Amino acid sequence: MQAGAKAHNGNGNGSLNGSRNGSPSGDPSTQELLDLIVEHASRPMEEAQALPAGYYTSEGLYELEVERIFKKDWLYVCRTDEVENPGDWYSAEIVGEPIMLVRGKDMQIRAMSRVCPHRFMDILKVERENGLDHGNKDSFVCPYHSWAFNTEGDLTGAPLMNRSTLFEREKDSYCLKNFAVEVWQGFVFVNMDPDAEPLGPRFAEMEEVLAPYRLDEWKVVERIDWPDSPVTWKLAMDNGRECYHHQGAHSESIEPLWPSHLVDADTTDSEYFYYQKMFVDPKGAIGEEDGHFIQPVVLPPLDGLTPYQRSHSLLVGLYPTMWFSPGPDVLLVAKWWPTGPQSHKFDLALCVHPSRLDHPDLEKVRAETKEWLLQIQEEDFRMVSGIQEMLGSDHARRGGALSHLERPMWTFQKYMAKRLAGANA
Ligand code: FES
């Protein structure tokens, strides 16, 4: 079924146009989109097809994404070294839900709600007003009525509450709500679903490929935050997942280093992740060892990597919202979080191995890599914002065939089919 080609079928809830999501324009209903995702996800890769504009614009689908993905699945927040010491906090909003990661005095990383259990003030209101999204505190004191919480989220003080018998009865339950946390390869993930399955086992297939990079050791040396962008998270993420556009959108920046035609994307059918290998263009290589062209580096490569591992960078995506790219010398980490059906926030971290932290070129590398990443993101944003502007067209109702280099878009269809429609494709 091609949803874009289908007329309204009167299957809805009595709305005038008969569409379940009430769209007045002939757009597919949420159910039609779910059926289409499941159908696309069940095809072989050779038949894989991009989803229509309605997949990106449907508010009904977005509501399901919030409920079944962002409030149910593991979401990457930051690296462990960004909350390295007791009292370190890192704040974020997951689809409007204000949270913070806090390293406790017991060295455990916890995820907590920032909503005060008294009358709902943001525990980090003052810090947020000052533009801070991370810091260090001995305790968290609500700016409204001064209820205080320790780094584990327990209530430790509440002035002038001594006449409340209700408070006396309930005070042990007045903590900052905790969410599930899991650390994998130095990445901290949060899950708002208390019954979430563990995350790590999903990625067992990649352990061997990743082991030489010792990813849990790397440290963030730069984080770039972009302001809220008026582009749906799914468009931005689809773009981030495939290297097919190197030869188009990045023809003068990435393509000379990692050309599209040398990318190996044919690695996995998993609906939870992908990894691909971006091999250096022989013309851009700095040498050849054991028959492998060696990728240029900005810092000495990580000790112990073989010539083969120094011939490429990995691009590893974990659904739904992040990728990381370990190379011989630097590690890049990106995340996209929706801020609404048609907007998202993006940030990118540059990490280096601790053995390179005192390298004399580090500051220069940090500044130059930041410039390069800003340029790449500008190139990407031109593309995804350009597509966003086309989504209202009558001619964006049927997507085209996917290249073998767009494999992660196909495996992400499987993820969406499973999470949104409960279908195994
Ligand atoms: S709202 Fe936090 S102490 Fe009242």
Ligand SMILES: [Fe+2]
């Ligand atoms: Fe790109």
